[in-house]
Amino acid sequence: MAQVRVFNLGYDPETGIGELLHTTTVRHAFGMIRREVADPVELTMLGDRIVPTALELTRELSGAWVEGAGQRSVGFSYRAVHERDHWSCAYCSRSVSKTPACEALLATVDHILPSSRGGPSSWTNLVSACKECNNRKADRTPEEAGMHVRVEPYDPARSYRIAGHSEGLPILAPR
Numbered sequence: 001m002a003q004v005r006v007f008n009l010g011y012d013p014e015t016g017i018g019e020l021l022h023t024t025t026v027r028h029a030f031g032m033i034r035r036e037v038a039d040p041v042e043l044t045m046l047g048d049r050i051v052p053t054a055l056e057l058t059r060e061l062s063g064a065w066v067e068g069a070g071q072r073s074v075g076f077s078y079r080a081v082h083e084r085d086h087w088s089c090a091y092c093s094r095s096v097s098k099t100p101a102c103e104a105l106l107a108t109v110d111h112i113l114p115s116s117r118g119g120p121s122s123w124t125n126l127v128s129a130c131k132e133c134n135n136r137k138a139d140r141t142p143e144e145a146g147m148h149v150r151v152e153p154y155d156p157a158r159s160y161r162i163a164g165h166s167e168g169l170p171i172l173a174p175r
């Protein structure tokens with residue numbers, strides 16, 4: 001039986017680097033995807049079926065998300081980055097999806113300043129990007145890659161508070 005690797009939030013599909021938590025069965029992997037606990041990050045053909053070979057949790061397992069000087073930002077997940085960016089690539093503005101019509105439009109999360117260069121996994125350093133743009137940018141800054149970030153990444157919880165709202169963070173609802 002094929003085993004599916006399960007990575008913590010933050011798996012980098014370009015380099016394959018991530019925190020491997022455990023392996024599970026294909027059957028259990030489909031259950032995790034259905035419950036939106038994890039997203040597939042690698043797929044393969046098994047017989048006549050497309051099955052995941054690697055998953056990434058949609059929320060960091062350790063729970064607390066630290067932004068800035070030890071300040072916790074609730075509700076962070078890579079999925080929430082896509083929601084904030086309206087499932088639109090920050091570089092080419094095309095619509096991205098976890099179930100795209102073509103692989104180029106697979107929803108990925110890009111570190112504007114690459115993590116290999118010390119870029120944090122924070123709201124303000126992450127944007128939604130199509131796989132094609134993410135691959136093209138690779139391990140470079142937007143300037144080095146000659147690419148333009150068309151959105152201003154922000155912390156939705158913080159900006160919502162600044163706007164005078166005290167409750168109802170629509171994209172941050174706990175599951």
Ligand SMILES: [Zn+2]
Nearest residue numbers: 089092130133
């Ligand atoms: Zn793009």
